[in-house]
């Protein structure tokens with residue numbers, strides 16, 4: 309691919325040089341969090357060495373510089389997803405989880421009532437499930453979910469059946485963190501709107517890995533996390549359409565989010581400050597900007613193309629190993645870079661430990677998607693997940709390490725499972 313120089317990219321990520329248990333690090337846990345390029349690390353240090361001040365309130369030079377840099381990150385985050393009004397429609401939170409909780413509370417408390425329905429999918433991360441369960445308890449609204457088929461794709465007919473005039477919000481992930489499935493959120497948003505509902509997209513996995521355009525999707529909310537897209541931890545984004553955000557009451561109360569306060573009552577600040585109570589995570593928000601710059605310089609289309617290639621390579625390589633069971637779509641064009649699998653009847657935790665001894669970091673467990681695990685009829689899976697700096701050789705290392713696990717735990721376990 310022209311312009312996509314993986315060796316040069318890897319040189320920007322200091323951690324990729326380290327060894328784990330004497331072996332070169334093979335980092336395949338990118339769906340959990342990604343590594344950070346030098347540009348992001350340097351920006352954090354620069355902020356603390358030269359600009360540290362509280363934002364918005366100060367009139368001195370440091371406060372003005374920090375405020376300008378913070379607001380520049382807001383503009384970049386908004387432009388990255390093509391928000392129409394970044395200065396008002398981008399709210400900084402701590403993570404995707406907090407962004408969704410903000411909507412569930414600030415929108416849900418005001419607009420949901422008994423008999424209303426909240427629709428999500430069978431593959432949601434707990435972050436896009438528990439906030440709705442909690443708000444359903446307090447408002448009397450009912451939860452419904454769209455089923456998936458055995459390939460891990462949403463069943464469209466079930467979406468048509470579940471989204472009705474009772475639906476008030478459809479909240480669905482654009483990319484599953486387990487199966488990698490890419491969901492038709494634009495079509496779901498159209499369905500939601502036709503039913504008089506609004507649409508929230510959980511973009512935690514999609515925004516880092518593919519071009520996402522909120523105006524094209526016509527979603528009402530989009531939630532994502534900086535730490536999954538090269539940026540620092542502790543920074544989440546909530547995009548919301550201006551008129552909907554305007555109509556909502558605040559989520560948290562405190563400093564920064566008010567206009568006028570008496571002992572009895574207050575009026576609230578304009579967007580976005582109404583939703584950013586207290587001192588925000590200034591340093592990390594500022595260091596999120598070079599992460600966005602980095603992704604834009606590579607180009608989201610190029611990143612997506614790289615990930616389709618490496619994901620397909622991984623799917624094919626793993627499928628060729630006797631005893632491996634894969635979950636989710638087999639065609640990488642239909643999914644992001646997360647490949648969930650099991651190996652024989654080895655517990656994924658044991659497998660992860662063996663791989664760690666080989667320097668390979670994967671995820672093992674329920675991936676914060678316990679209902680999905682039950683739907684797949686497993687207690688847990690292993691998951692390899694890729695990003696813009698991963699190479700095919702790392703997939704080869706993973707496959708070779710499976711043989712080590714097999715030797716250690718005995719061929720019988722894999723052969724037995726293969727025969728099932």
Ligand SMILES: Cc1ncc(COP(=O)(O)O)c(C=O)c1O
Nearest residue numbers: 403404405433435481485512533
């Ligand atoms: C699909 C999805 N939604 C939400 C989240 C929650 O993200 P965070 O932990 O940054 O809040 C994750 C994290 O893995 C995720 O994969």
